[in-house]
Amino acid sequence: MSPAATSSSHPTEGDRSPVVYATDVTKVYTRGSGPGRVGKLLGRPEPPSVTALDKISVAIDAGEIVGLAGPSGSGKSTLLHLLAGLETPTAGTVQFQDQDLETLSRRERIRLRLEHVGIIFQHFHLVDSLSARANVSLPLVELGMGTRKRRERSEALLTRVGLEDRISHRPGELSGGEQQRVAIARALATDPTLIIADEPTGELDTETGQRVLEEFKRIATDRAVVLASHDQPTLEIADRIVQLRDGTRVEATQADT
Amino acid sequence: MQLSILGVAAIIALLVVVTGLGLGLATGTTVYDDDIDYWVVPEDSGSSSPLLATDNPRFGSVHDSTEQFRTEEVTFATPVLSQILQLEADGETEFILVVGVINEPGLDAVTGVTTDGLSDGDPYYADGSYDGPWTGDVVLSQSASNLLEAGSGTQLTVAGNESFTVTGVDDGSDTVGNVPVAVMQLSELQRLTGAAEHDQADQFIVGTNSPAVETTLKDRYPQSEVLTRGELTTNEAMDSELPLALAVTAFIIAISVGTLFVLTTNGLEVVADQRQLATLAAIGISTRSQLVLVGVQTMVVTGIGGFLGAVAGMGGIWAVNTGAMELLTTEPIALSESWFLLYGGGVGLLIGVLSLPYLLVLARRVSGGVP
Numbered sequence: 001m002s003p004a005a006t007s008s009s010h011p012t013e014g015d016r017s018p019v020v021y022a023t024d025v026t027k028v029y030t031r032g033s034g035p036g037r038v039g040k041l042l043g044r045p046e047p048p049s050v051t052a053l054d055k056i057s058v059a060i061d062a063g064e065i066v067g068l069a070g071p072s073g074s075g076k077s078t079l080l081h082l083l084a085g086l087e088t089p090t091a092g093t094v095q096f097q098d099q100d101l102e103t104l105s106r107r108e109r110i111r112l113r114l115e116h117v118g119i120i121f122q123h124f125h126l127v128d129s130l131s132a133r134a135n136v137s138l139p140l141v142e143l144g145m146g147t148r149k150r151r152e153r154s155e156a157l158l159t160r161v162g163l164e165d166r167i168s169h170r171p172g173e174l175s176g177g178e179q180q181r182v183a184i185a186r187a188l189a190t191d192p193t194l195i196i197a198d199e200p201t202g203e204l205d206t207e208t209g210q211r212v213l214e215e216f217k218r219i220a221t222d223r224a225v226v227l228a229s230h231d232q233p234t235l236e237i238a239d240r241i242v243q244l245r246d247g248t249r250v251e252a253t254q255a256d257t
Numbered sequence: 258m259q260l261s262i263l264g265v266a267a268i269i270a271l272l273v274v275v276t277g278l279g280l281g282l283a284t285g286t287t288v289y290d291d292d293i294d295y296w297v298v299p300e301d302s303g304s305s306s307p308l309l310a311t312d313n314p315r316f317g318s319v320h321d322s323t324e325q326f327r328t329e330e331v332t333f334a335t336p337v338l339s340q341i342l343q344l345e346a347d348g349e350t351e352f353i354l355v356v357g358v359i360n361e362p363g364l365d366a367v368t369g370v371t372t373d374g375l376s377d378g379d380p381y382y383a384d385g386s387y388d389g390p391w392t393g394d395v396v397l398s399q400s401a402s403n404l405l406e407a408g409s410g411t412q413l414t415v416a417g418n419e420s421f422t423v424t425g426v427d428d429g430s431d432t433v434g435n436v437p438v439a440v441m442q443l444s445e446l447q448r449l450t451g452a453a454e455h456d457q458a459d460q461f462i463v464g465t466n467s468p469a470v471e472t473t474l475k476d477r478y479p480q481s482e483v484l485t486r487g488e489l490t491t492n493e494a495m496d497s498e499l500p501l502a503l504a505v506t507a508f509i510i511a512i513s514v515g516t517l518f519v520l521t522t523n524g525l526e527v528v529a530d531q532r533q534l535a536t537l538a539a540i541g542i543s544t545r546s547q548l549v550l551v552g553v554q555t556m557v558v559t560g561i562g563g564f565l566g567a568v569a570g571m572g573g574i575w576a577v578n579t580g581a582m583e584l585l586t587t588e589p590i591a592l593s594e595s596w597f598l599l600y601g602g603g604v605g606l607l608i609g610v611l612s613l614p615y616l617l618v619l620a621r622r623v624s625g626g627v628p
Binding site: 087106111117119138186190 | 546
């Protein structure tokens with residue numbers, strides 16, 4: 001286990017400065033709302049809560065692939081969401097390039113994701129009414145890029161993931177693997193520093209999954225990649241695996257060493 | 258989205274049909290002729306429908322008065338007497354609005370029916386003796402012709418008098434709504450209705466190119482109303498309370514129901530799109546951009562719905578008119594105007610604008626989080 005990865009102080013991995021790091025993050029979900037003052041007076045109980053993550057610390061450097069492993073309900077997805085700024089921790093901090101995500105407003109977090117974070121979902125989450133090219137172009141529109149440049153960049157990215165002949169197809173006209181590659185192209189559109197992938201091969205057959213993983217290896221050369229999976233072949237591409245169970249970190253392994 | 262478009266379209270279609278019916282009602286009793294510049298009507302008469310207001314006060318000595326109107330500035334002038342009478346032709350008996358006028362050059366049509374078939378002047382009047390040549394000329398509107406199954410040359414019995422002949426049928430007649438009309442010589446109608454005794458008529462119509470004539474008319478009939486074409490139209494609209502109320506009610510209901518419908522259906526869609534909105538937020542699309550998307554989608558839906566509804570509404574008006582003419586009337590009862598398309602689209606967009614605040618607040622609330 002890397003001492004830096006579990007430290008509650010500033011976490012680093014060797015000489016590299018981490019792109020994102022979580023320090024002692026805890027995430028507790030509460031079901032329903034609290035009883036309120038009157039409810040408390042009436043003896044109404046506090047709603048049940050679930051601790052999804054309990055004091056997890058992890059740092060991810062540029063150029064490495066970190067795998068989050070563990071069974072369902074272990075907290076993999078929650079940790080991904082915290083690292084991407086989709087949720088805020090109940091306790092602890094998540095720092096993205098030395099910027100505490102909790103101090104950012106909702107608008108600033110969305111902007112940070114646009115410029116620095118690419119997210120790939122298990123169920124792709126493409127916009128059904130848009131073509132593959134338009135889906136990839138979406139973040140570029142938000143960035144204010146011109147039409148011609150957008151078109152060139154999205155077509156180049158789709159070509160990079162092997163979909164040059166599927167550019168005008170809508171998600172409904174693409175296979176699962178093709179949709180996932182469109183999602184990868186979309187995640188790369190703004191050239192992010194961090195790629196977050198939640199079960200990226202969960203909906204794909206073995207062969208298609210392998211192609212997607214090869215793509216992950218290619219894109220990880222100059223950026224940080226965090227992928228959550230309970231599929232062993234998927235985790236094998238990771239440089240490091242963070243094993244989670246019941247919201248706690250149980251071990252860390254160097255997959256490639 | 259399709260449900261929202263269909264819902265808005267249905268509401269706008271209803272609005273257009275009701276508006277068309279309202280306008281049909283408003284103009285159904287309207288006497289309008291582009292060539293006529295002034296109407297002189299007794300003050301107590303309903304200016305909205307002077308020709309049908311047969312129980313109202315009448316002018317007397319109308320032939321003499323008309324002669325006094327005639328100046329160089331006056332193109333034509335004629336008293337108008339109207340009465341609903343029973344007409345019979347070849348066994349077909351119908352009640353028809355009969356209008357009596359003094360025909361003269363310049364007076365092309367009365368109540369939308371051409372006066373071409375009438376002899377000039379009013380020969381039977383004969384300076385008040387009512388013993389001049391009886392012409393028996395009658396011009397029928399197309400609807401009257403259809404009702405009586407009468408054409409040019411058909412012998413007519415008017416109020417028991419058998420000496421009338423159809424001298425023309427105005428097949429392009431822009432008639433008084435769905436009321437069948439027959440136009441004849443004033444003095445002959447006066448004789449049939451008893452109005453000859455005091456040379457009575459309901460109103461005067463005067464054609465002129467000089468605004469100064471209005472003052473002359475007002476001076477001559479201080480107890481009467483002298484209406485210009487525009488005033489008559491305005492009075493008509495003001496007096497036609499029922500059609501106006503109908504149109505306004507339809508508008509309010511369309512706006513209310515349409516807005517509630519769009520709030521419901523589009524609101525459900527926004528909630529159903531929660532995952533998509535969350536995805537957009539996750540990939541960095543700002544809340545503002547998402548709200549713009551929701552807003553544009555709402556306006557497009559209501560705009561298209563409004564336009565389609567207007568088209569459907571015009572189809573509905575056609576259906577209503579066709580059905581009414583099959584079963585009830587001889588003339589269309591609802592008006593169909595090309596500006597209904599703009600009206601429908603505009604009301605659709607207004608519904609969109611009214612729905613926007615709630616939908617944007619809703620979208621703002623459901624946006625974000627984890628897809």
